[in-house]
Amino acid sequence: MARPGETIDNPSTGERITFLRTREETGGDVLEFEVVLERGARIGGFPHRHPVEERFVVEEGVFATWVAGRGRRTHGPGDEVVIPPLRGHLVWNAGETEARAIAEARPADDIETMFETFFGIAADGGGRLRGAPPPLHSALLAHTYELYVPLVPVALQKPLLALLARAAENRGYEAVYSPRPVDPEGPSHVVPPPGGPGDLRTARTESFVASRRERVWRLLTDPERYEDWVFGVSDFVDADAAWPDPGSSAKFRHGIGPASLGGSYTILHEAEPSELELQVRIPPLIETRKRFDLTETPDGTHVTLRETPVGGALARISVIASELLVELAGTLSLFALRRLLGSAGGLRARSAGSAETTAIGGAVTT
Numbered sequence: 207m208a209r210p211g212e213t214i215d216n217p218s219t220g221e222r223i224t225f226l227r228t229r230e231e232t233g234g235d236v237l238e239f240e241v242v243l244e245r246g247a248r249i250g251g252f253p254h255r256h257p258v259e260e261r262f263v264v265e266e267g268v269f270a271t272w273v274a275g276r277g278r279r280t281h282g283p284g285d286e287v288v289i290p291p292l293r294g295h296l297v298w299n300a301g302e303t304e305a306r307a308i309a310e311a312r313p314a315d316d317i318e319t320m321f322e323t324f325f326g327i328a329a330d331g332g333g334r335l336r337g338a339p340p341p342l343h344s345a346l347l348a349h350t351y352e353l354y355v356p357l358v359p360v361a362l363q364k365p366l367l368a369l370l371a372r373a374a375e376n377r378g379y380e381a382v383y384s385p386r387p388v389d390p391e392g393p394s395h396v397v398p399p400p401g402g403p404g405d406l407r408t409a410r411t412e413s414f415v416a417s418r419r420e421r422v423w424r425l426l427t428d429p430e431r432y433e434d435w436v437f438g439v440s441d442f443v444d445a446d447a448a449w450p451d452p453g454s455s456a457k458f459r460h461g462i463g464p465a466s467l468g469g470s471y472t473i474l475h476e477a478e479p480s481e482l483e484l485q486v487r488i489p490p491l492i493e494t495r496k497r498f499d500l501t502e503t504p505d506g507t508h509v510t511l512r513e514t515p516v517g518g519a520l521a522r523i524s525v526i527a528s529e530l531l532v533e534l535a536g537t538l539s540l541f542a543l544r545r546l547l548g549s550a551g552g553l554r555a556r557s558a559g560s561a562e563t564t565a566i567g568g569a570v571t572t
Contacts, residue, residue: 208318218328220247220299223321229314237314239321242306243267243299250324253296255354259312260289262297267305272296274356294356319382320351326383341530343379345370350381370530373537409513409533413540416506417547423479425547426498429456429471435542437535438488440466450476460488467491492518494532509543511536 210231213224220243227238241249241262253272262269262281269281274294281287289295299305311317324347327339339347348354349371354363375381415422425431427450432439438460445456455472469488474495476482483497494515501508513532520531 208322214322214325216325216328219249219251220244221249221325223325225318226308229316229318232314234314235312237311237317239309239318240265240306241309242304243269244304245299245302248296248298250296253294253356255292255294255356256352257291258315258317259291260295261310261312262287262289262307263309265306265308267299267303268301269305269307270298270300292354292360316351320347320353323347323351323381323383339379341533342370342374342377345530346374346379346381409536411511411533411536411540413509413511413544414503414506415509415544415547419479419500419502419507422500422507422509422543422547423482425543426482426500427476429458431546432456432458432471435539435546437538437542443468449473450482452476486513488518490519492520492531509540511540 207230208225208228210225210228213222215222222242222244224240224242225237226240227236229237232238243249255274264281264283264285264287266283269285269287270278271281271287271289272278272295273289280300287297289297324339327343345367349364349367354360371381425435429445429449430442433442439458440461441459443457443459446454448454449456450473452473452475455470457468457470459466460469461467467488469486472485472487474483474485475497480500481498483495486492486494486496492515494513496511496513499510499512501510513536515532
């Protein structure tokens with residue numbers, strides 16, 4: 207809970223906030239705070255909107271705003287800026303020195319907890335591009351604190367965010383920040399949060415399949431079956447005679463009908479029947495590296511999929527969007543793999559930096 211006079215920093219976005227009047231003090235009517243922006247810093251990092259009205263009175267420096275319907279404007283000391291509820295906007299420091307303003311959020315809602323959560327994640331090293339947490343975690347926070355992107359109707363965003371939020375919770379992400387435990391053995395002395403620097407851009411999904419490892423391996427290395435379980439693959443085209451030897455490739459169509467794109471899977475490494483690594487190219491959209499590790503168990507096979515976006519137009523435009531696409535594709539692919547091999551139950555996913563394993567669809571949590 208925020209306290210009057212308390213100051214928090216976001217090292218990823220260059221924001222510093224000092225709470226002046228809290229939600230508790232005002233009965234939820236208003237949250238008042240001082241915001242200080244370093245040179246080039248942006249509030250929230252990205253354009254966004256929310257049901258809360260925001261009001262800024264510039265004290266020092268030069269603030270710039272983009273507000274949907276108004277365009278871009280600059281503001282100096284004494285200027286007041288009011289951003290109506292659910293209006294897309296971005297606020298940033300457009301000057302050469304620090305900029306400072308007194309801000310209000312009406313009603314207070316849970317804005318102070320939102321600030322504490324985003325700033326805490328960034329301070330723990332869990333923030334990425336412009337301070338944003340990993341894609342699924344960002345979706346959970348957007349759902350919790352009613353943060354939406356501009357231009358896309360809120361009615362379309364809400365159900366998607368609710369679905370992604372549920373998946374994020376199943377992966378161990380939290381909607382409210384709590385300090386991470388100290389690890390005295392670790393070099394940083396802090397246990398990294400899920401999706402933090404130790405797993406910066408790699409989506410990791412795990413599944414148990416009630417089939418022998420050799421059977422799972424045959425399916426992973428049969429390109430003609432990819433359209434049956436690999437998310438996005440619509441048609442097999444052809445494969446090199448040497449497949450699945452390292453360096454060999456297979457060609458596919460991705461998407462639906464006239465909207466489909468050509469793509470290829472190239473073998474980077476294989477160790478039958480336990481390791482398979484591929485380079486996936488769907489030009490010009492995205493390029494990733496995908497690795498499967500198969501571990502035999504008394505009851506079947508434990509499958510771990512790691513996939514990292516490494517290029518393509520989507521990655522250049524938005525790292526977050528490319529990561530989210532990869533994470534969702536991996537989750538849906540392993541779910542389809544389980545079904546294809548006749549395994550009942552759910553999909554297991556382990557958060558980076560955590561020993562907790564959760565389940566989607568009925569498997570037991572351990």
